[in-house]
Amino acid sequence: MSGALRLAWRYLAHHRGRSLLLVACLALALLLPIAVQGLVRTFATELRARAAATPLVAGAPGSRYDLVLNALYFRGRVPAPLTVGEARAIGADGLATVVPVLHRRTAGGHPVVGTTPEYHEQRGLAVAQGTLPLVLGQAALGARTATRLALAPGDTLLTDQGSLYDLAAGYPLRLHVVGVLGETGGPDDDAVFVDLKTAWILEGLGHGHGDAGEQAPDRVLARQGDEVTLGAAVVEYGEITPENLAGFHFHGDDDEHPVTGALVFPRDDKARTLLRGRYRVRSDVQLLVPAEVVEEVLGLVFRLKRFFDANSVLVGVSAALFLTVVLLLTVRVRRAELETYARLGVARAAVARLLVVELGLVVLAGAATAAVLGALVAAVLRRVLLGT
Amino acid sequence: MPDAAPRSDAPPALEVTDLRFAYGPGAFELDLPAWRLVPGERAACIGPSGCGKTTLLDLLAGIRLPDAGRVAFEGVAWSELDEAARRRRRLARVGFVFQELELLEHLTARDNALVAHHLAPDLGPLAAAEARLDELARGLGLERLLDRRPGGLSRGERQRVALARALVTSPSLVLADEPTGNLDPRAKRGALELLLAEVERLGAALVVVTHDHDLLDAFGTVFDLQQLAPRPSGAPSGTPADEAEPPA
Structure with a gap:
């Protein structure tokens, strides 16, 4: 450790209360700009990466x-x-x-994505446990979804109730988890993947119920030969099992x-x-072209960020003024000590260097604290704003 | 303990010529026509409080500059040097024990003693300075106190740390403002003997301000600032130095 660094450290350690207060002030001043920078950078990187992977x-x-x-x-x-x-x-x-x-739709707060097996091929998604959904009612979870909901193959997951006023939507369906995907760091990690037809069932476009011919009279609207028209009172299956799978069907043209x-x-x-x-x-x-649309979205984000950048400049100037005041007060408070250096014969430059090193350590500690806290805040904001 | 080997024919370590200094009109004034100190010579400066002893040490160290006249250290007048050069020369060549000790509260005794080496690497390798400090600490009985801060030391212990700081750079001129002022008689004698031994080993000149007349026999020259007349130690009674007032 160089001499000035050693002496500076001794001073800061001796006056640790004062030093910590200074570090905290600086860290708080730098926290928001660093968090916003981190958030926007991560946001832009993730958005662009995903867009670039989708022609x-x-x-x-x-x-x-x-x-x-x-x-x-x-x-x-x-x-x-x-x-x-x-x-x-x-x-x-x-x-x-x-x-x-x-x-x-969502399940456990996570997006339910109905798609075909080609999705997983095109995205290069690997199955970490189990298999991809093969039949109706099965689901494969993104890595984060599985962790957050503490689910594994063999478990079940109920889809969330949609809007009360969406009368066309189906009832919540109990999905059977058959697989968990490997982590990708992207939106797939937070999804619940089901077959496209399962997603249609969630939309109320397909459903399952007992044999129409065996329904109670109060659930039948009309009977004409083999044709039976069921009323809304018919009980639909809330879960697709091997036993009732054959009872599920879709109305209309696929x-x-x-x-x-x-x-x-x-x-x-x-x-x-x-x-x-x-x-x-x-x-x-x-x-x-998603990349073009994403750039438009980011253009709006960056325009907003300019306000934060302007704020960051003001905060930076304010922090610099604050440090200047601290330095001036330090010189005043430490006049006796500085006089001792002078009487011993220590060069002015060496004394100045000592003060700068002290200040540098404080700034470094403040910036490091702000960086760590900023990363944490950015991660929290990212989770709150982006859900990842 | 007279001077071990003052070389009167050697170029002077310190030479004062027509020195005049005042803090302001009507205030205290110092007026010293001529004085010379050769390497290895030991001088004690006595005089009542407020007569300018500390100011004289400041002038000899180049901390202050005279209003008139000249103070030359190793042939170069302090006033001929700029501030930076004066500081550089003082740090490397002059050891100073200040009256108020002026130890830095946030540093350990070790760092206090080595503060010059920490801030001026051109003084030499830190390891060598640390070895020398350990040697001095043994002589001063400070070995186990080097990791303590001044707040954890007695006044006497702090004084010994200040002595170590003054000697660790191996200076050619040592100025000490009451270096034994707060020590008990035994420690006082021990500290003085170590100071004198180190000064002798270094061949350095020594100027000590003291109120302790029991120590004057250790100095080749006793200088009564009130009388402004340096005289050899052991001069006949009735000389001005004998009339110096006891410490205030």
């Missing part, structure tokens, strides 16, 4: 932001639905692999069922260009 996203006309945020990050408002037939048509001529996504978006992975650049050109003129389907 195109398709959805119904409407908000670009809602579509991208829902399909890629499972967040934000639910976009207008697109039929799965329209989604599949994008890749019908082999130009792209289309992965439909339906996310409207192709007409909704998805909230579709991830489109073109075969090559040419296919990508062709698809973009093709869907530029379509008014019923929008095909977006």
